[in-house]
Amino acid sequence: MADYVKVATVDEVPPGEMKIVEVGGEEVAIANVNGEFVAFSNTCTHRAGPLGEGLLVDDVVECPFHGGQFNVRTGDVVSPPPSEPIKTYPVQVEGNDIKVAPA
Ligand code: FES
Secondary structure, three states, rough: OOOEEEEEEHHHHOOOOEEEEEEEEEEEEEEOOOOEEEEEEOOOOOOOHHHHEEEEEEEEEEEEOOOEEEEEEOOOOOOOOOOOOOOOEEEEEEOOOEEEOOO
């Protein structure tokens, strides 16, 4: 099993916000969904839009490039144009630290 690595602190990602970090050489977006932290690929499967710079509403992120939407818990496509899901990553919170396991 891959080790969890610290990528951010809880106070860096307030509810409804996202932060882009690097995990295992890949860009990963951390999102605070109403107090729960989730991690997913920052790269849209459509044309590689930076999802962490998009719009987060509850557990759905909208890509800033063409408006595609993904569920950030499951990675599933909510709205096209993307057709492929994004990768999601396991998250652990220890004290004030947010940790993510490389997929
Ligand atoms: S790059 Fe994300 S919707 Fe096109």
